Amino acid sequence: MLFCKPASTPLTLYVPMKKKMAPDAKVHQNVMKTESDENLKSNAPFRAEIQWRNVAVNLFIHLGFFVGLYYIITFKLQLKTFIYFFFLTCLCNLGVTIGVHRLWSHRSFKCTRPIKLLLTFFYTMAGQSSIFHWVQIHRVHHKFSETLKDPLDVNRGFFFAHVGWYCLSYHPECETEMKRIDMDDIKADKDLMFQYKYYSHLFTLLNFLSVLIPCYFWGESFKIAFWVCFVTRFAINFTQLNFTNSANHFIGKRPYDKTQSATDNIACTIFSFGEGYHNYHHVFPYDYRTGEFGDIGHYNLSAVIIDFWYKMGWVWDRKLVSQDMINRRVLRTGDGSHWLSHDEAHKNSIYGYGDKDIDEADQKELERMIG
Numbered sequence: 022m023l024f025c026k027p028a029s030t031p032l033t034l035y036v037p038m039k040k041k042m043a044p045d046a047k048v049h050q051n052v053m054k055t056e057s058d059e060n061l062k063s064n065a066p067f068r069a070e071i072q073w074r075n076v077a078v079n080l081f082i083h084l085g086f087f088v089g090l091y092y093i094i095t096f097k098l099q100l101k102t103f104i105y106f107f108f109l110t111c112l113c114n115l116g117v118t119i120g121v122h123r124l125w126s127h128r129s130f131k132c133t134r135p136i137k138l139l140l141t142f143f144y145t146m147a148g149q150s151s152i153f154h155w156v157q158i159h160r161v162h163h164k165f166s167e168t169l170k171d172p173l174d175v176n177r178g179f180f181f182a183h184v185g186w187y188c189l190s191y192h193p194e195c196e197t198e199m200k201r202i203d204m205d206d207i208k209a210d211k212d213l214m215f216q217y218k219y220y221s222h223l224f225t226l227l228n229f230l231s232v233l234i235p236c237y238f239w240g241e242s243f244k245i246a247f248w249v250c251f252v253t254r255f256a257i258n259f260t261q262l263n264f265t266n267s268a269n270h271f272i273g274k275r276p277y278d279k280t281q282s283a284t285d286n287i288a289c290t291i292f293s294f295g296e297g298y299h300n301y302h303h304v305f306p307y308d309y310r311t312g313e314f315g316d317i318g319h320y321n322l323s324a325v326i327i328d329f330w331y332k333m334g335w336v337w338d339r340k341l342v343s344q345d346m347i348n349r350r351v352l353r354t355g356d357g358s359h360w361l362s363h364d365e366a367h368k369n370s371i372y373g374y375g376d377k378d379i380d381e382a383d384q385k386e387l388e389r390m391i392g
Contacts, residue, residue, distance in 0.1 A: 067169075067192055067193065069189035069190050069191075069192070070189065070190040071188060071189060072187075072188050072189065072190065075187050075188045076188045079184060079187060079188060081252075082252060082255055082256050082259060083256060085248060085252035085253070085256065086252065086253050086256035086257075088248045088252065088253075089248040089249040089252050089253025089254075089256075090253060092245050092248060092249055093106075093249060093253070097245060098241065098242075098245045098249055099235075099239060099240075099241055101235065101239045101241075102235045102239070102241045102245065102246065102249065102250070103249075105234070105235055105250065106249050106250050106253070106254055109146075109231060109250060109254055110254045110257050110258060111294075112143045113143050113144070113146050113147040113254065113258045114147070114257075114258050114261050114293070114294060115140075115143065115294065115322075115323060115326065116140050116141075116142070116143030116144035116145075116146070116147050117144055117147050117149060117258065117261070117262060118293065118294050118295065118296055118323040119140060119323050119326060119327060120137075120140030120141065120143070120144045120152075121140075121144050121149070121152050121155045121156060121159075122159070122296070122311075123309055123311060123323065123327070124137070124140065125152055125155075125156050125207065125213070126155070126156045126159040126160060127306050127307055127309075128206065128307070128340075129307050129308060129309035129339065129340045130309045130327060130331075130336050130337070130338055130339045130340065131336065131337050131338045132330065132335055132336045132337075133335045133336075134212070135335075136330060136335050136336065137212065138212065141212065141213070141216055142227070145216060145220065145223050145224055145227055146224070146227045146228060146231060147255075147258045148224055148228070148255055148258070148259075149258070149259070149262060150220070151216060151217040151220040152207065152213050152216055152217065153204065153207050153208075153213065153214070153216075153217040154217075156204065156207055157199055157202060157204055157207075158172050158173075158199070160202045160203075160204075161195065161198045161199050161202050163303065163306055164198070164202065165195075165198060166281070166282070166283070166303065167281075167282055168194075169192045169194045169195065170192070170194045170195050170197075170198045171195065172186055172191055172195050172199075173186055173266045174186075174192075175267075175270040175271070175282050179267050179268075179271055180267075182266050182267040182270060182271075183263045183264070183266060183267035183268075184263055184267075186266075228251050228255075231250055231251060231254075232246045232247050232250055232251050233246075234246075234250075235250060261292055261293045261294075261296075262293075264289050264292060264293065265289060265293055265296050265297065265299060268286060268288075268289055269283060269284055269286050269289050269296075269297055269299035270282040270283055270284065270299070271284070272284060272286055273285050273286035273287075273289075273297075273299075273300070274300070274356060274358040275300045275355070275356040275358070276300060276301075276351060276355045276356060276357075276358045276359035277300050277301050277304040277305075277347070277350055277351055277354065277355055277359065278300060278303070278304050278350065278354040278355065279354060279355060279356035280354060281300060281303050281304070283299040283300045283302065283303040284299055284300050285297065285298050285299060285300045285301060285312075286299065287320070290312070290319070290320045290321070291320045294320070294321070294322040294323045295310070295311060295312060295315075295319075295320060295321030295322055295323040295324055296311060296323070297312075297320075298311055298312030298313065298321075301313055304350060305342045305346075305347075305350075307340045307342075308340055308341060308342045309324065309327055309339045309340055309341065310324040310341070311323070311324070312324070313342075313347060315327075315328065327339065348361060348365045348368075351365075352365070352368060352369055374387065
């Protein structure tokens with residue numbers, strides 16, 4: 022998602038989209054009706070193509086991170102620059118977590134246009150492709166998680182889920198589902214389609230300005246501003262997202278559904294402002310909190326901000342999962358690590374035959390088996 026179109030198209034740094042318009046809604050519907058999965062059933066094994074431009078940009082960003090880190094840990098930059106870098110990093114990440122993730126991908130709340138434009142501004146600066154492409158990829162990821170149709174398929178390994186999928190072409194089945202997934206709500210939003218059409222220009226402009234601000238207002242070196250406020254900041258935002266794709270599918274507990282690879286991981290939660298409750302999120306993707314708890318004590322800064330905007334009247338229609346729904350799912354599919362109240366924890370406990378709490382279907386089967 023780094024600056025780019027889907028990985029099947031080579032990534033280019035700072036190259037404008039040449040009047041590329043969003044896919045037409047009618048074309049989307051035709052693909053839904055006419056494209057057949059039979060075309061994908063080939064005996065020839067799929068071999069992903071390396072997207073070398075994506076590889077080059079990823080190497081530049083990740084290696085460049087250490088240049089900016091050097092300036093930070095050796096105190097080469099001004100204190101004002103560090104404070105500016107810190108808040109810019111946080112705001113760009115919130116543009117991802119609140120904006121493109123919770124608002125646009127999952128439609129878990131609604132907001133005023135000024136809030137939407139603010140989120141668009143910082144998301145675009147974060148540089149994780151157009152909103153349209155991010156949402157498209159993320160919806161397919163949730164719909165077909167852990168299959169060949171999943172662009173982030175964790176079955177292909179930690180590295181692939183973390184960054185490899187940016188650098189390889191998509192599986193044909195994944196590309197098919199990306200054409201099929203419903204994107205009509207995004208297409209209908211003129212602001213988001215403007216960002217889609219001019220994404221490369223907007224990304225370049227906003228990040229150029231982000232580097233010039235410390236240079237112009239308090240005389241920071243352009244070199245330091247570039248490596249710290251752009252490259253290192255970008256690498257951190259990029260990694261905040263990627264650990265949710267990788268570590269959050271390999272490391273942690275599965276209190277809500279032990280059959281899914283997604284986990285709850287407190288380290289990822291802190292690092293990503295609340296996105297690390299990933300097992301919960303894959304079970305209840307429509308909950309605006311992306312976790313059972315939306316307070317600052319559970320490191321869910323994104324949910325706290327949404328709640329503040331709600332109190333101000335700038336956000337409404339927050340989707341929320343009831344505690345009863347959570348408890349039912351925990352009892353049915355959880356791995357046993359979830360904390361439940363005494364009453365909830367013993368809802369399915371029975372002392373033996375004749376207990377009124379024996380499941381009705383079990384009771385009928387037991388009656389047939391008695392002999």
